Amino acid sequence: MKFEDIKVNVKLKLASLWTSFMFLYIYVDYFHLYMPGSLKDILAGKVFVFDISTVFLMIAMFFVTIPVLMIFLSVTLPAKTNRLTNIVVSIILIPYMLFNLAGEAWLHMYFAAVIEVVLLCIIIRYAWKWPRIET
Numbered sequence: 001m002k003f004e005d006i007k008v009n010v011k012l013k014l015a016s017l018w019t020s021f022m023f024l025y026i027y028v029d030y031f032h033l034y035m036p037g038s039l040k041d042i043l044a045g046k047v048f049v050f051d052i053s054t055v056f057l058m059i060a061m062f063f064v065t066i067p068v069l070m071i072f073l074s075v076t077l078p079a080k081t082n083r084l085t086n087i088v089v090s091i092i093l094i095p096y097m098l099f100n101l102a103g104e105a106w107l108h109m110y111f112a113a114v115i116e117v118v119l120l121c122i123i124i125r126y127a128w129k130w131p132r133i134e135t
Contacts, residue, residue: 010126010130011074014070014075014082014127015071015075017123021067021116024115024116026064028112031108035106048102048103049103063096070085070086074086083130086123086124086127087124087127090120090123090127094117094120097116100113101113
């Protein structure tokens with residue numbers, strides 16, 4: 001008995017990778033709330049060394065919006081633009097994900113950061129090796 005192996009379009013692969021990345025990204029922040037002292041710091045208006053302000057929350061929202069939009073853009077952008085966008089955005093996000101480990105980082109945060117970086121590297125690889133057609 002053989003199983004059908006359906007070829008998945010690179011756009012769908014990229015969108016699913018961004019979706020996986022997004023889930024990890026959100027859950028790391030969610031699980032951070034369970035770390036001792038985290039809620040006390042938030043109620044005191046601090047996250048790590050940063051004051052919680054409109055500017056801080058806008059910057060945080062900006063960085064969360066990037067992978068959210070990449071899910072959609074990976075499916076809808078034309079191939080050439082899509083390829084470049086996925087490569088550039090992934091390269092930019094890798095150091096940002098590692099910066100998130102600054103300060104007190106627990107094992108779950110290191111684990112998620114490794115997986116996030118691996119997912120971003122896979123995105124870069126798929127985008128870099130985007131299928132070409134002879135013209």
